[in-house]
Amino acid sequence: MIFGTASKNERPVRLSESTRQFAYESLHGKYGDEAVSHGAVTLDDVEDFDMLDDYGKYDIAVRRIAEQAPLRITESERVCGAATLGLAIRHVVPATRNGNAVYGSMSHLTCGFDRAVNEGIDEYEKRIDLRLSDTENLDQRQIRFLQSLRNTVASMRIWHKRYLDATKDSRPDLYENLKVVPFSKPRNFHQAVQSLWFCFAFTRLCGNWPGLGRIDEYLGEYLKRDLRDGKITTDEAREILASMFIKGCEWIESDTAPGSGDAQHYQNIVLGGLGPDGIDITNEVTYLVLDIVEELPIGDFPITVRLSKNSPEKLYRRVCEVQRHGGGVVAVYNEELILKAMTDAGYRYSEALRFANDGCWEVQVPGKxxxxxxxxxxxxxxxxxxxxxxxxxxxxxxxxxxxxxxxxxxxxxxxxxxxxxxxxxxxxxxxxxxxxxxxxxxxxxxxxxxxxxxxxxxxxxxxxxxxxxxxxxxxxxxxxxxxxxxxxxxxxxxxxxxxxxxxxxxxxxxxxxxxxxxxxxxxxxxxxxxxxxxxxxxxxxxxxxxxxxxxxxxxxxxxxxxxxxxxxxxxxxxxxxxxxxxxxxxxxxxxxxxxxxxxxxxxxxxxxxxxxxxTGAALDIKLFPSSVEGENGLEAMIALIKGFIALGGFFMQTDVVDAETLRAAQENPKEYKTLSVRVSGWNARFVTLNKEWQQMIIERTEQGI
Amino acid sequence: MEKLLVTAIQRFSTHDGPGVRTTVFLKGCPLNCFWCHNPETKDLKNEVLFTPADCIGCMACASVCPSGAHEFENETHILRRDLCMSCMSCVSVCPSSACEAAAAEMTVDEILREVIKDKVFFGDNGGITLSGGEPLIRKEAVELLKAAKDMGLNTTVETCGQVPREILIDALKYTDFFYWDIKDTDSARHKLNTGAGNEKIISNLILADSMGALTAVRCIMVKGVNTDDKNIRGIAKILSDLKNCKAVEFMPYHAFGGSKATLLGLEDNGDKSLIPSDEEMALVKARLAELLKLYGVSNISVL
Structure with missing residues (x-):
């Protein structure tokens, strides 16, 4: 199994053969095709549907999805839960009435999965109930909304229960974790990843495309503890994280209709940068994520790294090593400038420190x-x-x-x-x-x-x-x-x-x-x-x-x-x-x-x-492999980023690709199925772009030659 | 001080020395290698680069040309090189890129002003590289190196070595690193293919080395011309006498120079049959490494 690269250096192999096989299948559309084959649940048989108010209709749709969406548990996966309804890939709630989707869904936000993981969803239920108990200060729409949140959690439980039942005998490894999360707090790194994935997958199952935010910031402590206690090895942790990344490609179809490109569900991740105490949070999870996207050409989780002049030198190097394989999957933020931009615009510094993005590259305080x-x-x-x-x-x-x-x-x-x-x-x-x-x-x-x-x-x-x-x-x-x-x-x-x-x-x-x-x-x-x-x-x-x-x-x-x-x-x-x-x-x-x-x-x-x-200003830089090969090429890439930061840039996306490769891909799309190109905040497999898009990418001045 | 003829100032160069560099290509070369890939940098004087395909037929060139070198017949535009005096009048009026100057005349200050634009990217290692043509045939190039050093830039020179000794000795003071070509160790063959023997090149290299110059020796490999074992042995012998050489780079001949030659009205000198294969290049490198080991040379890496 060979995954394409723009570099003379082969992609490193660190993951197990079964995980790599899982990635290969996912990237080549196996699960996307499955999803498309059962697009949505139907609401046609719901009596008096039209008599219900908005929240009534919505809640039934979500409940049906939770009850009826096909379950998928693959042999190699280390975290469980799957967004299996194909209509979600069209950015709607995958529940139809008379063949039409009833509600649209949301993107351009990063959900507060950090809080969900750390607190557990049980706590959310308590908070909703507490707020609902204060009825005197609520109008009718507010009450209906809170009830809908309550119903959302109930639906999540239904879906969760189905996975518990399905894994109990066949997959005790998954079952043991699901018994705890996402409703209670995770007890270890594996459960934290499962909790994150389950919450994320549930929002996706219901048609939404949120970003994940600073996963190294909120998963790092769990891994640090487990590594310290000898409960896990770095290699095991990488397999678990990789499973989440591979499952995140479950919407790639084998034969996507050309358009503005797939692999674009705004599920962005932000790495590195300062934590709430003003200390750089770069940790083992940061590097594991970079390991994974260096090995597997996964474009579905666009990554942006918060860098400053104080970031670890190793992080600069790893970012550039990954960028060099092409695909543009890792971009950079100038952290110091963004913190100032946000505080100038009225955010408190403690809030600005939390910045991630909307799932694309526009910066925001995630989860709020x-x-x-x-x-x-x-x-x-x-x-x-x-x-x-x-x-x-x-x-x-x-x-x-x-x-x-x-x-x-x-x-x-x-x-x-x-x-x-x-x-x-x-x-x-x-x-x-x-x-x-x-x-x-x-x-x-x-x-x-x-x-x-x-x-x-x-x-x-x-x-x-x-x-x-x-x-x-x-x-x-x-x-x-x-x-x-x-x-x-x-x-x-x-x-x-x-x-x-x-x-x-x-x-x-x-x-x-x-x-x-x-x-x-x-x-x-x-x-x-x-x-x-x-x-x-x-x-x-x-x-x-x-x-x-x-x-x-x-x-x-x-x-x-x-x-x-x-x-x-x-x-x-x-x-x-x-x-x-x-x-x-x-x-x-x-x-x-x-x-x-x-x-x-x-x-x-x-x-x-x-x-x-x-909210940002994006710059796309395209480099060709010949200008960044060898140790000196790597140093040059690092120098570009450092210059960009010193000069007051905001967001820069560096892609390494050669035009010949792109032309070849244009002619033989089948052979280049996984070649991914990123243009500003989004990412697409090159072969799923229409001709105009492809041409534009090819014609971008071939810098560095 | 005379102006320098600059054919290109290339920013974000990553192959001409450590870090991010700006490479300044100067026009004029004492050698005349038949395989030259930068033919527009050979001649000491400026030239018109002529691209007939870009001509829009406005005939502005013909109206200003003092020697009648631009001829239009049957909608074909011909530049009579035999008549052209390289006055560049046509270049100044041509709206398209059909008539362009091979080089711009620039003072040392003007060049530095361009180079310094990328200082923020140079970091500790990056800086300026002089290339060409042959930079060290003019004393102004030394002025440029000196001024660059004064500004804290790392300085690198790509030289063919066929340069006046007094300029070289001067340049040594302001140059951090040299890429030094040894095109052939067989002097007679060197003369045949480049127009000059190699004695001065090699004695200059030994002199520079003895004065502490850090170098990487670059050897172009032209298939069937200088890829024989005798040349490789000759290279090994020279390297074994050097104290400050860090690396030797073997560079396969490529045919891209031909595209530029035609713009100068020259024959396309690109010849794909002269390109050595990857296997041949690997053999040459392995052979040299073997010889260096035999001579007890351990400080030179073979690239």
């Missing part, structure tokens, strides 16, 4: 945050509301007046987006009802105490983040306009408008000039970078100036893959690209405009005041 983001295209603001208004070209006397108009329109856009959310969700200071989300609400601090659902103001923090997209394209456009039309007066705005509206037809010499003779964002050129920096920084200040009592509106930078869907509706741009061309992703340079390599990209990116982008 409602989060969503609102993406928008800043390039279309420039094109439709500044350079043109109502379809007519607009003349400007100076660059300053043009930019003032852009900033004004940007401000209006951001305020409209924020107040749109505010008005849709909150009225007269009260949260409006959404649909039930009790399964994830159970794992979110604040929901029980406030007796409000996850989407109705229950969590301690409610965060909505406008995300600016296309900023480097706006910056590059503004740079050309200022330089050619105002500073050098090489051509008039009118001439430029004509070239753009003709999609550069008949203006090839000018197009060649702007393409070849000017240097754009991403080449560490202060002159051109300054335009993108200005856009990014102005956006941050605008967003911070929007005030709401209920919701924290904070800025971030992303496109994820939206630059593809935006391409056909954007116009030609002043820096030479035509209508329909795919432009910049996240805060990375526009493809093909970065010629100076990885260090220059990092420097350009770090020129923005990223500490103001509270």
């Amino acid at each position: 945050t409602y989060f969503t983001y609102i993406p928008f295209d800043s390039l279309s603001i420039l094109q439709r509301r500044v350079l043109k208004k109502d379809g007519k070209d607009i003349e400007y006397e100076s660059f300053d007046s043009l930019y003032a108009c852009f900033k004004d329109e940007l401000g209006k856009t951001v305020f409209d987006l924020c107040s749109g959310v505010q008005n849709a969700w909150v009225k007269d200071g009260k949260w409006l009802p959404k649909f039930p989300m009790s399964v994830v609400a159970l794992f979110e601090d604040g929901c029980i105490e406030n007796a409000r659902d996850y989407g109705e103001g229950g969590p301690v923090y409610n965060v909505v983040s406008p995300h600016i997209g296309g900023a480097p394209d706006v910056g590059n456009s503004l740079y050309v306009i200022d330089k050619l039309c105002f500073k050098e007066k090489r051509l008039t705005l009118k001439e430029l408008y004509q070239a753009l509206s003709d999609n550069w037809q008949g203006y090839e010499a000018l197009r060649q000039y702007v393409t070849n003779k000017l240097t754009y964002y991403g080449n560490d050129c202060d002159e051109s970078d300054s335009y993108t920096v200005r856009v990014i920084d102005d956006f941050a200040e605008i967003t911070h100036s929007y005030h709401s009592d209920e919701i924290n509106f904070v800025p971030g930078v992303s496109t994820f893959g939206r630059q593809i869907e935006w391409a056909p509706v954007r116009e030609a741009v002043p820096f030479g690209f035509k209508k329909g061309d795919i432009l910049s992703g996240n805060l990375s340079p526009t493809p093909g405009t970065d010629a100076a390599g990885a260090t220059a990209i990092i420097k350009s990116y770090c020129k923005s005041n990223l500490v103001r982008q509270t």
Whole structure:
């Protein structure tokens, strides 16, 4: 069994043959196919279903799932419980009525599995009951919500009981652990992992896609104790953890329809960083997780490591050794900058210290945050509301007046987006009802105490983040306009408008000039970078100036893959690209405009005041194996990360891959089934991407050659 | 001080010395190896790199060319190298990348300003590498090394060794590490294939070594040209006399230089039949390691 790698070094083998076989089957779609073959439970026979209120319907759906979802206990698994209903892979609660899913599900959050593991679910039940006993201070919806939480725990017990019965005779190893967790506190590392997996699997079974947060932080102590007492070996611990990782691939199908890629269920993990006492928590679990993803090309748990100048040197090395195999499965956070970004935005330092992410890369306090983001295209603001208004070209006397108009329109856009959310969700200071989300609400601090659902103001923090997209394209456009039309007066705005509206037809010499003779964002050129920096920084200040009592509106930078869907509706741009061309992703340079390599990209990116982008700004760096081979290559990768941290970066994702490999995979998808590529916060198997996506990844400038 | 002709400043170089480095390629080389993979760095003067496929037919070049070297016939654009005076007028007006200068003229300060941009990534080991062409044929290159040292950078030079002794001795003061080519130990064959014998290269190496220069010797392996046992024995002999050599790197010939040669109006010199196989490379390395052991040399790693 060979797992692909982008490196000249083979992937190391540390796991047992049976665990590796289990991984191979899971990664090749055995369990995903099983799940798809029984997609959902039916609610068709529920009498008077339509007479029930939202929570009534939801609770029946969850109960049916718990009662009827097929059980799966595989021979090699060391932790038990499986999300076996295929409709969950479509991001809905897998319960249907007349063939349709009844409720949507949640992602973009990290549940408080740390608390669930440490306290046990019995304690949750007690807390719910206690809150329910205070009925005088609850309205009807709050009571229904708390009852729904109660029913959620009851359903979890049903599902748990079925696994107990199923393992009692055949798998005493699993049974003994399930007798304790997740309802009571785990007594050892194995039980802690089982508890985490069971809670996580239950939320997944019900269609949700949460992240797991800082698993080394909350599992590390259990392992440390067991190792000290001689109850477990490091190798055994690795097998147990690996089992959880492999089971987390249970939604990979063997024959996925091409789209934006599978292996993308936001089940992110954050490693390393400071603990509550301000001391680095990096421990044996941290390194075991890195061991596992070094050996097995698992892209389903994107990992981000919190690094600072004080992080252990060994952690830097291990991160880079794993990154070198490709797949982009490990990214890094600049911890110190993020702590400052969060405290600047109003979080207490003790809360900021806990940061993980939403399951993608937007930072949040896990287990107590409602989060969503609102993406928008800043390039279309420039094109439709500044350079043109109502379809007519607009003349400007100076660059300053043009930019003032852009900033004004940007401000209006951001305020409209924020107040749109505010008005849709909150009225007269009260949260409006959404649909039930009790399964994830159970794992979110604040929901029980406030007796409000996850989407109705229950969590301690409610965060909505406008995300600016296309900023480097706006910056590059503004740079050309200022330089050619105002500073050098090489051509008039009118001439430029004509070239753009003709999609550069008949203006090839000018197009060649702007393409070849000017240097754009991403080449560490202060002159051109300054335009993108200005856009990014102005956006941050605008967003911070929007005030709401209920919701924290904070800025971030992303496109994820939206630059593809935006391409056909954007116009030609002043820096030479035509209508329909795919432009910049996240805060990375526009493809093909970065010629100076990885260090220059990092420097350009770090020129923005990223500490103001509270939820984050992603940079994707692609390196090719030839530039990072050997001990020196490893040192160079470490130097890149250290430079990124020293310069004030936020989130960086390094992928090592060669274009030839990608082209080969495009032609022979069958042979490259497990080749995974990560683009910003998500991860996908390359062969499940459609042609456009694949092309974009291939065309990203091949830095380092 | 004269300006230097820089063909490229390559950031995040990871193959030209320890750590992250910025490699500065200088134009001009005293040798004329037929297998050269950087032909644009050979000539001492600047040249036009011409890519007909990128020409959009605007004829801006023809209108400024003082010698009529740009000819357009039947929509074909021809650069008459026999007429071109390398004045670079066409380069300054060409909107596309059809006419480009092989090198930019830069002062030592201008080069350093580019190099220092990556200081944050250099760490303790990284820094600047001078390459080419041959950097040590100009005293300005020594100025560059000195200025880089003054800024606390690690300095590395990739040299063919065929350099004036006084410049070399000067450069030794400011250079932390040398990659030193030994292209062939058979001097007659060296002359035939590179245009010069190897005596100066080897005596310079021994001199530099005796003055404490740290080196890695680089040996290009061109199949059927210098892969014979006699050459390997010759290399072993030279290495056994060196006190400060840390490594010897065998580098297989590759044919990529051919793509650049055509942009200079030269014949494609890429010849795949000259590429040694992985097995041949392994044999050569094993043989050298064996010989070094025989000579009692233990401080040189064979890469």
